[in-house]
Amino acid sequence: MPRTTIELRIRRQDTPTAPPRWEEFSLPWQPNMNVISCLMEVRKRPVTRQGAPTTPVVWDCSCLEEVCGACTMLVNGVPRQSCAALVDRLPEGPITLEPLTKFPVVRDLVVDRQPMFDALARVKAWIPIDGTHDLGPGPRMPEPERERAYVFSRCMTCGCCMEACPQYNERSDFIGPAPIAQVRLFNAHPTGAMNARERLEAIMGRGGLEDCGNAQNCVEVCPKQIPLTEAFGELGRQTARLWFLRMLGR
Amino acid sequence: MAPPRISVVGGGLAGLMSAIKIAEAGLAVDLFSIVPVKRSHSVCAQGGINGAVNVKGENDSPEIHFVDTVKGGDFLAHQPPVKAMCHAAPGIIYLLDRMGVMFNRTAEGLLDFRRFGGTLHHRTAFAGATTGQQMLYALDEQVRRHEAEGRVRKYEGWEFLGTVRDDAGGCVGHVSLDLRTMRPSAFRADAVLVCTGGPGLMFGRTTNSAINSGSAAAALYREGAWYANGEFIQVHPTAIPGADKLRLLSEAARGEGGRIWVPRRKGDTRDPRQIPEAERWYFLEEKYPHYGNLVPRDVASREIHDVCVNRGLGLDGGMMVYLDVTHVPAAQLDRKLGGILETYEKFVGDDPRKVPMRIFPAVHYSMGGLWVDYAPAADGMLEAVSPRNQATNVPGLYAAGEVDYQYHGANRLGANSLLSCLYGGIIAGPATVAWAASRKAAAADLPAAPFEAAEKRWADRFAELARRDGPENPYALAEDLGSWMLDHVTIVRSNEALRRTDAHLLELRERWGRASVLDRSTWSNQTLAFLNQLENMLELARVVVLGALARDESRGSHYKPEFPKRDDERWLRTTVATWTPAGPSLRYDPVDTSLLRPVERKYD
Numbered sequence: 001m002p003r004t005t006i007e008l009r010i011r012r013q014d015t016p017t018a019p020p021r022w023e024e025f026s027l028p029w030q031p032n033m034n035v036i037s038c039l040m041e042v043r044k045r046p047v048t049r050q051g052a053p054t055t056p057v058v059w060d061c062s063c064l065e066e067v068c069g070a071c072t073m074l075v076n077g078v079p080r081q082s083c084a085a086l087v088d089r090l091p092e093g094p095i096t097l098e099p100l101t102k103f104p105v106v107r108d109l110v111v112d113r114q115p116m117f118d119a120l121a122r123v124k125a126w127i128p129i130d131g132t133h134d135l136g137p138g139p140r141m142p143e144p145e146r147e148r149a150y151v152f153s154r155c156m157t158c159g160c161c162m163e164a165c166p167q168y169n170e171r172s173d174f175i176g177p178a179p180i181a182q183v184r185l186f187n188a189h190p191t192g193a194m195n196a197r198e199r200l201e202a203i204m205g206r207g208g209l210e211d212c213g214n215a216q217n218c219v220e221v222c223p224k225q226i227p228l229t230e231a232f233g234e235l236g237r238q239t240a241r242l243w244f245l246r247m248l249g250r
Numbered sequence: 251m252a253p254p255r256i257s258v259v260g261g262g263l264a265g266l267m268s269a270i271k272i273a274e275a276g277l278a279v280d281l282f283s284i285v286p287v288k289r290s291h292s293v294c295a296q297g298g299i300n301g302a303v304n305v306k307g308e309n310d311s312p313e314i315h316f317v318d319t320v321k322g323g324d325f326l327a328h329q330p331p332v333k334a335m336c337h338a339a340p341g342i343i344y345l346l347d348r349m350g351v352m353f354n355r356t357a358e359g360l361l362d363f364r365r366f367g368g369t370l371h372h373r374t375a376f377a378g379a380t381t382g383q384q385m386l387y388a389l390d391e392q393v394r395r396h397e398a399e400g401r402v403r404k405y406e407g408w409e410f411l412g413t414v415r416d417d418a419g420g421c422v423g424h425v426s427l428d429l430r431t432m433r434p435s436a437f438r439a440d441a442v443l444v445c446t447g448g449p450g451l452m453f454g455r456t457t458n459s460a461i462n463s464g465s466a467a468a469a470l471y472r473e474g475a476w477y478a479n480g481e482f483i484q485v486h487p488t489a490i491p492g493a494d495k496l497r498l499l500s501e502a503a504r505g506e507g508g509r510i511w512v513p514r515r516k517g518d519t520r521d522p523r524q525i526p527e528a529e530r531w532y533f534l535e536e537k538y539p540h541y542g543n544l545v546p547r548d549v550a551s552r553e554i555h556d557v558c559v560n561r562g563l564g565l566d567g568g569m570m571v572y573l574d575v576t577h578v579p580a581a582q583l584d585r586k587l588g589g590i591l592e593t594y595e596k597f598v599g600d601d602p603r604k605v606p607m608r609i610f611p612a613v614h615y616s617m618g619g620l621w622v623d624y625a626p627a628a629d630g631m632l633e634a635v636s637p638r639n640q641a642t643n644v645p646g647l648y649a650a651g652e653v654d655y656q657y658h659g660a661n662r663l664g665a666n667s668l669l670s671c672l673y674g675g676i677i678a679g680p681a682t683v684a685w686a687a688s689r690k691a692a693a694a695d696l697p698a699a700p701f702e703a704a705e706k707r708w709a710d711r712f713a714e715l716a717r718r719d720g721p722e723n724p725y726a727l728a729e730d731l732g733s734w735m736l737d738h739v740t741i742v743r744s745n746e747a748l749r750r751t752d753a754h755l756l757e758l759r760e761r762w763g764r765a766s767v768l769d770r771s772t773w774s775n776q777t778l779a780f781l782n783q784l785e786n787m788l789e790l791a792r793v794v795v796l797g798a799l800a801r802d803e804s805r806g807s808h809y810k811p812e813f814p815k816r817d818d819e820r821w822l823r824t825t826v827a828t829w830t831p832a833g834p835s836l837r838y839d840p841v842d843t844s845l846l847r848p849v850e851r852k853y854d
Contacts, residue, residue: 015773030493037493043777044725046768055769056725058776060285062459064495065593067383068289083494084596106430107774117286121398126391127350132270132676138347140359147585150352150377153384154589157288189350 003029006038006087007049007094010057012108020105023057024049024094035075035082035097036061059109066223069158073109074098079163079221082109100163116157119179123202127192139190152185152231154224161218161228173207177218177228180209184231187238200235200242209235252694254686255280257424257439259410259466261287263382263671264651264678265445266389271679273393273401277686280437281393282405282426284461288390291447291459292671295382296590297366297502298374299346299668301339305356305363310371312337317846319666322368322546323617323659324806324816325848326479326824326841331624331656333845334631335673342672343375349388352377354586364586365505368546368663368853379500379589382668409779410466412473413442413647414704419474421646422693423701425708427782430774432716434708436701438693440686443640443648443678444470445671448616452791453740454732456613457489457498467620467653468786471793475642477827477834478655479618480790481797482807484662485741487550488573489612490598496612497597499573500590501664503607504543506582508575510534510550511606512563522572522606533557541853548661548807549853551611555741565608572606613740615667617658617807618797620649621826624656630845632677637685640678646689648682650674655824660806715781716772720764724777724784727765731758731784731791739795743810748799752792759788793827793834800836801825818848 008025026049027041036059043056061071064083071082076096087095103111161177162168168176183199186192203209209232218228254277258269261283269279283290304310315336320329347353347361353375354362363372377384396402407429414423414436423438449464450456471477487510488503489496504510511530518525534553535542545553554571558564565571575583575591580603583591594602621643625636632639640648640656650671657670734754738747762785768777803817804810823838 014771032491032493034492034494040494040725043768044723044729055771056777058774062285062289062461063291063294064460064492065294065497066596067293067380067589068285068459070285070289086597107771110774113286117288117394120391121394124395126395127348127388128395129348129392131274132345134341134344135348137344137361141355142359143355143357143362146352146355150384153350153352153377153387154380156293156383157286186350191348192350 003087003092005029006033008038008042009094009096010108011098012057013099013105014107016105023054029087033087035085035087035095036064036071038087038095057109058107067156069156072100072158072160074100079160081158081223084223100159102163102168103159113157113159116159116162116176116178119175120157120182122175123179123183124195124199125179125182125186127186127189128195129191141190145188149185149188151226152181155181155226156224158223160221160223164217164221166215166217167211167213172211174211175203175207180235181226181228181231184235196238197242200239203235204239204243209239252692253278254440254692255438255694256682256686257282257437257442258445259424259442260290260445260447260651260653262290262292262445262447262651263386263389263668264675266386266393267672267675268443268445268650268679268682269402270389270392270396271676272683273396275680275683277683279402280405280439281402282408282410284407284409284429286406287393287404288387290386291462292386293383294457294459294498295668296379296498296500297505298364298376298381298665299343299385300366300373300663300665301343301375301669302336302371302373303340303343303361303363303375305360306372308371310373312339314371315339315373318369319663320659320846321851322663323661324851325659325822325843326805327657327659328624328842329845330626330631330842335657335670337631338673338676339669342669342676346385346388349392351384351388354378364502365544366664367501367504367544367550370541374505374665376502376586379502379587385668410444410446410469411708411782412469412704413644414701416696416700419645421644422696425704427712427779429779432712432772432775432778434705434712436705438696438701440689440693441646441648441682443650443682444620444653445649445651445675446653448652449787449790450613450616451728452731452787452794453483453613453735454729455494455496457486457496460495463783463787464790465783465786468790470620470642470647471827472786472789472829474829475644475647476621477618477790477793478621479797479825480793480827481801481825482617482660483613483740483794484547484615484617484807485551485611486547486614487554487611488609490594490607490609492597497593498612498614499594499607499609501547502587503573503575503590506575506586507578508543508573510543510571510573512557512565512571516562517567531563538854545853546661546663551741552809554611568610570608570610573609574606575602576604576606611741613736615662616652617655617660617662619653619655622649622654622656634677635680635684637681637688639681640674641681641685646685648678650678660808712778712782716767716770716778718765718767718781720766722761722765723768724765724781727758727761728784728787731788735791739798741809743798743808744812745799745810748795752795752799755788755792755795762788789829796834797825797827797836816851822848
């Protein structure tokens with residue numbers, strides 16, 4: 001039975017330190033709606049279900065086709081991109097929207113995911129090229145290997161895996177699943193492999209790979225089905241080998 | 251003299267590429283972006299990037315790429331920059347490959363190439379169907395490396411508002427808005443390079459990202475920067491509908507064999523799988539036996555419009571046709587088109603491997619943009635390093651990427667936009683470095699007065715906007731703008747409708763004056779920022795509409811049935827709009843056609 005009206009429950013917060021509050025909205029159903037278009041309707045008429053005028057809801061979005069990662073939030077308690085949350089495929093009843101909980105709230109549904117970008121710097125998630133001047137073609141790569149690596153390069157730093165990970169929280173130093181998987185990506189590249197050790201060292205020790213509790217929540221929520229735990233397994237073997245080499249003084 | 255600093259505004263492909271070039275030259279870069287740069291609109295580019303590497307042994311060459319591009323743009327682009335870009339293309343693809351972009355490979359482990367619109371060659375390198383995303387990430391990673399090493403400083407969550415000028419009118423910095431504190435701040439810069447993308451939002455729902463307001467370009471236009479060929483707006487033939495945006499379905503689907511068709515019989519409501527071959531009309535293949543489904547986008551969109559609107563053969567009587575890839579083996583589809591098939595599946599619900607996709611045209615790209623210069627070289631191409639390259643008419647102000655007008659003439663070929671963003675960035679970076687080196691005084695050493703004055707002007711302006719309490723809702727006004735632009739300024743244009751649209755824009759401009767800010771908060775107030783953007787969108791929309799009204803011919807994406815032919819005599823000219831209080835003033839500059847004589851553009 002399709003909806004005729006859409007009920008939204010939104011957890012709002014005016015500033016990073018303000019107390020959160022809930023607001024409810026009711027709007028008419030239209031074809032092809034997603035959570036974003038609901039929020040767009042609300043801002044055209046920012047009045048709560050109870051008839052009280054309010055401010056437009058503040059949220060992040062950009063590409064609206066699930067490739068930029070910006071609009072990630074909790075939709076009915078599940079971390080996902082709100083652009084891909086199609087109203088007709090959500091269960092009946094009110095749709096609940098909340099900001100991610102593992103990152104500081106900026107305002108309403110907007111959070112600060114800078115720690116994820118900082119983590120990419122920490123694991124040196126880049127190919128250290130000599131420069132952008134003309135140095136001819138890049139290294140050859142077997143297509144099957146490229147195909148496996150491509151899966152990891154689709155990570156959009158959206159934060160779903162971080163949100164779902166029980167080990168990633170304010171009491172722990174764990175760097176989180178997304179940046180660790182990037183080590184897998186760069187270490188598999190023919191040029192990136194030359195600096196594999198640097199990246200492995202960045203995820204060895206405190207806050208690194210060993211802090212993964214193997215809950216496997218991350219793979220469950222990844223919108224791009226990135227085989228995160230598979231990567232952790234591979235990296236576990238690589239770091240063990242490096243640890244052994246170190247023991248041998250190499 | 252203080253060491254020079256360059257401000258790059260915009261963190262998509264063009265902005266990141268130029269930031270890397272400037273950092274490599276040893277100058278400090280301040281990089282401004284409204285979103286974390288990794289979330290820029292470049293992620294939406296799907297199909298690939300063109301470069302005549304000739305991997306398939308088809309005797310392709312940069313020269314043929316050049317001819318295809320100029321012809322694809324209906325001869326409106328200046329030819330030396332296009333030629334230089336096409337010759338640089340193979341090197342640019344190699345560079346991206348070295349940076350780790352996971353381009354698809356051949357059996358030998360070489361870069362694979364596929365076909366795209368407006369060419370008969372396999373010239374498009376691709377990473378699945380998320381090439382723009384993959385390229386943006388590679389550049390983002392390189393910039394992060396420069397950032398970690400202290401050469402780039404990022405300001406993410408900042409919106410460009412306007413330039414700061416010296417006494418002579420030169421650009422010596424800019425004022426940008428911190429989107430959290432909502433406070434404008436002035437920044438000194440020895441050159442400002444804007445790479446802020448296209449103005450799609452003025453058309454409401456498009457294939458563009460929600461951030462593509464065109465506000466920065468419009469602000470610069472209002473400050474005296476020239477805006478060129480604004481009337482040339484590309485409508486992509488294949489998108490899927492949504493209530494928030496129209497999602498692109500890459501031309502790559504046709505590059506990999508996808509076929510466009512409608513049932514031959516009007517009102518045929520059968521399941522497409524039940525419609526026999528003989529009762530399907532593959533109208534592009536029939537009308538254009540040579541290029542078939544891979545005619546350029548303006549041609550394809552016009553044909554779809556004709557079939558759906560004039561002949562009434564659109565699906566469900568609407569502006570919709572089938573894009574069919576069901577005959578292509580599923581494994582090949584997954585490997586080469588995975589990303590877009592997933593998008594279709596996710597947002598529409600059908601499996602395109604089994605059921606023909608239902609698609610329709612959507613506003614996609616602006617060929618027009620800020621006017622920029624170039625430094626011609628003796629070989630018919632450009633000087634690699636010159637302060638003239640990508641320079642606007644405002645000294646010290648540069649532009650690159652979709653925000654400029656340089657490379658695509660009256661219509662852009664698919665997979666040339668990623669190329670023009672990269673190429674523009676590659677020459678714009680060194681151009682700003684050369685400009686900075688030629689300055690007598692560093693921006694850091696200039697008196698504080700103009701910076702303080704500009705900052706105060708913008709602070710006052712935002713304080714005033716923050717008090718707005720009228721009856722109009724700014725988002726409703728934007729929707730109104732979008733529906734008018736979409737109805738009257740896209741595939742088919744008429745002077746009568748364009749005149750009415752301009753009158754409506756003036757009315758919207760007036761209603762904007764009565765719009766409410768809706769939100770009194772001084773923290774992370776998106777509506778306040780949008781009020782400012784909306785005024786800019788309304789100003790720039792007039793450039794598009796009046797440019798289209800004036801141009802009494804049909805060329806590339808600009809089609810007027812009243813004037814169905816291209817008219818080189820009168821209109822082989824660049825439209826250049828200059829802001830005046832009474833609206834845009836248009837002048838017409840000659841086009842550099844020194845390398846290739848304009849001929850009739852045919853694809854059949």
